[in-house]
Amino acid sequence: MVQPYKHEPFSNFKEEDNKRDYITGLKTVESYLGQDYDLLIDGERIATDEKIVSYNPSNKEEVIGRVSKANQDLAEKALVAAVEAFKTWRKVKPETRADVLFKAAAIIRRRKHEFSALLTKEAGKPWNEADADTAEAIDFLEFYARQALALKDGVPVQSRPNEFNRYDYIPLGVGIIISPWNFPLAIMAGTTVAAIVSGNTVLLKPASTTPVVAAKFVEVMEQAGLPKGVLNFVPGSGAEVGDYLVDHKDTRFISFTGSRDVGLRIFERASKLNEGQIWLKRVIAEMGGKDTIVVDSEADLELAAQSIVASAFGFSGQKCSAGSRAVVVEDVYDQVLNRVVELTGKLSLGNPEDQNINMGPVIDQSAFNKIMNYIEIGKEEGKLVAGGEGDSSKGYFIQPTVIADLDPKSRIMQEEIFGPVVGFSKAKDFDHALEIANNTEYGLTGAVITTNRRKIQQARENFHVGNLYFNRNCTGAIVGYQPFGGFNMSGTDSKAGGPDYLLLHMQAKTTSEMY
DSSP: OOOOOOOOOOOOTTSHHHHHHHHHHHHHHHHTTTEEEOEEETTEEEOOSSEEEEEETTEEEEEEEEEEOOOHHHHHHHHHHHHHHHHHHTTSOHHHHHHHHHHHHHHHHHTHHHHHHHHHHHHOOOHHHHHHHHHHHHHHHHHHHHHHHHHTTOBOOOOOTTEEEEEEEEEOOEEEEEOOSSSTTHHHHHHHHHHHHTTOEEEEEOOTTSHHHHHHHHHHHHHTTOOTTSEEEOOOOIIIIIHHHHHOTTEEEEEEESOHHHHHHHHHHHTSOOTTOOSOOEEEEEOOOOEEEEEOSSSOHHHHHHHHHHHHHGGGGOSTTOEEEEEEEGGGHHHHHHHHHHHHHTOOBSOTTSTTOSBOOOSSHHHHHHHHHHHHHHHHHSEEEEOOOEEOSSSOEEOOEEEESOOTTSHHHHSOOOSSEEEEEEESSHHHHHHHHTOSSEESEEEEEOSOHHHHHHHHHHOOOSEEEESSOSOOOOTTTSOBOOEETTBSOOOBTSTTTGGGGEEEEEEEEEO
């Protein structure tokens, strides 16, 4: 019997033990800053002359580490290794594969505050955000291991007299994992191990802004007993290595988390048949969102304001689930907006190594420039009522920004900014608010704040997003509790941390035996 899954608890940093352990974690990370990290191909560590240099976004002169950069020749070598390793890994018992994940979860749990501190340094995550990222990584390991055990015997089908039928799931083959920088441990680990525990072999190409935490995770998987060739670590350029791997005839599937534009490009490239290819490549993609919090006239207005601020400015708005749109019914619009401005003014911005900081930096100069450009657009489209300033002299810091009185079709209300910017639009009534909520090309998360049960049901039926939350913020899905993934341009409708996610990495096989 598969043991029930329990969510990894978040750390309470009001407790002195946790606070002390986090500070120890920061010191541990500081002891290995600036080190070099190799590729891992077929169990062999390979150093290259060309490096991806990872910098601290809070202090852009501080080097987190230098990670060897793969080229096409090394990508080919890794793919050959993965093809070869698949021949044996696919036949390894699911119990053995799951055991690797359980061991990896135990290792990360023992080093939890170190990994979180590394996320603070490399990704600019405040303590609570980093702790949640690490907890989610542990959750993915534990949850997918249990899911693999639940699926190991397939599902029952009917058999007629003198006949025995089976319906089993078998792995796909070699997968390319292209992971994002905003959840550089949780999503990177989750997408990687979902493929591995299903019996596939993988090439992991992490985001170039956060490759060190991925290198540390690869070390953990080695320590947990993963055989050589099953996980190959190939950081590199998307144009050089990413495209080559997506196009390759031996690639069976691509698991991607990132922007809409890159996701569409991968989807298009994966659809083309290459010489020697004998399958249709599967694409699992999570591509972002433009997420709305709807506030009804019959709502707890303090809860609404708190939910908007938490959703918009958690991790500086750098989440695909971030609540970057507030659509408020006109009867309570001014009250909610004024309270949001008041709460926003209380947020502290700075280096997230300080426990008391609410918001850290955005990830890099490119993101800083993009977000600041959107703020200028917002000043033209609406009314700037909070924030609006940035400083990239030492790190990439942007004030939490609120832009009011926006047309629902404005760029600020339609385009994914991926930064600490929330736009406000006024709705005539609840029906109009839902209409506005559905007017983007995305469909990832949303929230509705109302005390009216009829309106909750109306939103349940008509608000078209993959994760819809009532009377809470629209971020913070927990593995196994709120399976995560959206509709439309938010991706391929996959549900990470859900009961059918592993099936995306497998294919069904029917066998029928006559007696």
